Amino acid sequence: IRDLEIIAVIGENMRGRPGISGRLFSALGDQKINILAIAQGSSERNISFVIARGDREKALTTVHRAFLG
Numbered sequence: 001i002r003d004l005e006i007i008a009v010i011g012e013n014m015r016g017r018p019g020i021s022g023r024l025f026s027a028l029g030d031q032k033i034n035i036l037a038i039a040q041g042s043s044e045r046n047i048s049f050v051i052a053r054g055d056r057e058k059a060l061t062t063v064h065r066a067f068l069g
Contacts, residue, residue, distance in 0.1 A: 003053040004036065008046050009063060015044040025049075027066035033059050 014020050021040075024047060028035060037050040051059050 001036075004050050005053050005056045005059075006048055006050050007056075007059055007063070008048040009067070010046040011067075012045060014047070021047060023066055024063065027062050028059060031058055031062045033062065 009024060025035065025038075028049075028051075033051055033055045035049050035051060039048045040046070041048075
């Protein structure tokens, strides 16, 4: 499939912390960003997701706002 982006959210404090994935995907959903695929690393320190390339900037801004204020 063409014109896709993979975005990874990485953080030491994600491991064993409930609600991080919900916070991430709720923020993206609120912005009407469609998630095509999701993967979590075995270390639980990263979550990756695939979106349409056209949503890249909006997704990055949304993730930053959700976690960095």
